[in-house]
Amino acid sequence: MDQVTQQDTGTDAAFLQDIWTGIGGDRAHLAKVRFIGHGGLKSVFGTTPLAAGSVAATGLAAAELVAARTGAMPEVVVDRRHASFWFGWSLHPQGWPLPASWDAVAGDYATRDGWIKLHTNAPHHRAAALAVLGAPAEKAAVARAVATWSADELEAAIVAAGGCAAAMRPMAAWAAHPQGRAVAQEPMLWVEPTGPAPRRDWPFDPARPLSGLRVLDLTRVLAGPVATRFLALLGAEVLRIDPPDWEEPGVIPEVTLGKRCARLDLRKPEDKERLAGLFRDADVFLNGYRPDALERLGFGTQARHALRPGLVDVRLDAYGWTGPWSGRRGFDSLVQMSSGIAEEGMRRTGADKPTPLPVQALDHATGYILAAAALRGLTRRFTEGSGSASRTSLARTAALLVSRPGTPEVPMAPAGEADFSEGIETTSWGPARRVRPPLTIAGLDIGTGIAAGSLGTSEPAWAHRG
Template structure:
């Protein structure tokens, strides 16, 4: 049995005195920890401090964000104890660090240049009967959207707006879906749960977990408290934000994270510069026998696979869960998708911004003129990423405690959205901001030299006593590493 250490007080990372931990633990953090199967007696180790106004929203976003980071930090602390640290270290989450991390892509600069955010054809557009949200950041998504609307390949925002204004939002949505493009009708605010999330749990943050029959596993030896995932091998099959955020945390904690991409599907250098910290990145074409053999060799000794591609899209390459577990019954497999695993839109493509639009969040965040809005962070991406990392760390802690066997963990943006909309109590107006500690992201930003240039970036918010303060290596150039494990 591992013994929790007593919560301590002392100076925070910003030099502010920390309050004594609250008498009762945080409800949303307890929801996450319970969903992950964490030991309840560790919850009193968690406390919070720092500015509370970094993620202003009409929804309880601050509570969601800090709970996902707290649960991830507690899972890391538990794993550290299981692997030799003795007592479980106290977890003291700095809410300023959480806010900076949840907006990490907005703080990133590369040699002083801020990356481009959403592309010109991505955003909210008026339709004949409401609003639609499009996502056209990647060239293939842009091309499909223009093609399905009958627009020329060089069409700009004005022509897109004129075209969409004459169409029904749901018609645009369904035509786009059929063509592999990305557009979602903006759902109105409603006291009832939206049909797209009605099948999902409310109290638990959209986690579906199952254990498999016990199987021999690669043993986990001792590890330093600041790198509790040392020696863990992670195959990273993820893109954009949520999956890369999850594996960025595992890399911070010492895991050997190797991201594998297809050479046929290019990545944004700016996106990789934000989420590639601590990892390596290689390209393999799984349709080519030689590359497939390399991948199978990697899989043979991987501890964890994280798959954030659209459900079913990698099945033809032998990466369906059933096929993976047939070869590796001891594997920890985490899947992340947009719309959930058994709802009306299971299997559809989606991004954070589209889920916000489709389930009513965009309408909640609308401005005075009625134009739909967005959360002040890609919070479904980041929150789901921290939840996924927490689930993997808990599975590793179970393994270190002598409970071997595979784990299948599934998360979705829609599940995280359902929890935000219906599972977290709204904050009292006086608790959402702190006049004494106004939020300024600067204390949680740093500068690191990398292959991309000089990066200003957010520091990690993982916050147990002894946690690493930064990643051990900056992001390398996407796709340029050798597809081998380090040891």
């Protein structure tokens, strides 16, 4: 169905305007976007409008790049229904189960004065939380131990031990918190020029605008992989690099579409040199590591841009780039707890426990903002001959979401045959159907011939050198 209410269109367009102008886009280009689709995700916040608006901003950035190369800006049409699906799961297995998304210990726990979320999907994060609690890896034992702590004290202790946790705060408490105040002052996207780009042009195919460009992906769950997946759908060669022992089985089938995935151990000099070689031939770099991680390895911002002048460099973190928590580990579900989203959901629905968004919308929306930043960086490289460094955060996207009131949505019907792309995607886990891309851009072929695959299945080398 292509019905969409005037109220839906207004909210979708409002989020698009916030994002597009927030990343430096020309307001006049907003007229090139049209929204279709009926129904949305059930949420006390504007989750589907955020999905539609962020996808639209990325499509507009792609259209802007096409216009810079061809002189004509194509129309962007966003299907808000499909955008909602892509904010959850676009992949539908045919006869095999999706991997579990959460570790057995992860979840929300009652403290003596509130609630806390423990994020324990990574083994070292799980070990840190259990060490602080003095509990075995058994849910009931963890619950008993958590109940003896105050939420703020346990959060601080787990974070200090190298783990990931977030106490549930009301929105007003986050607004008054030093980190909440810092994020409220940050722009949607920080952008800085980094110097001349010796290679500013590339052979351009209007139907596949990123064909021939190389994207180096050092991102993990979930925003960064969403961004690089979209760049792959526009024709980019995306090479994802992970450490030898890293896995994230709950999301890999969803986000490795269009990518080749390799491993490097950056503790080894020879692997650091291989990464340096990848930088020398990269056009775009996306980095989801903590702010100082690559600096410690010798691949800080100055080093990266010395290896590849003109690099389009895009970074994200969880809690923002200023304020006392600027280097804190975090994930979408934790930011929802910290920023008041989970508490607001609980209060407004009358639930007896934290009530987050129906999907990890902060991750997905931030992913599309990152992709838009990369596309605008490529446009800038072509038109101005300059590289760039951009960055944003999940917490900034949370601030965007709560800035506009949610409106009731007509419930979406489940995905049906008309929602799926033609053909079967032969993934590493078995055959699957994929929901159609959430947008169309006139004249562009959005898709990829590379099915989702396991981590570490490719060599850490570019398939096509420029």
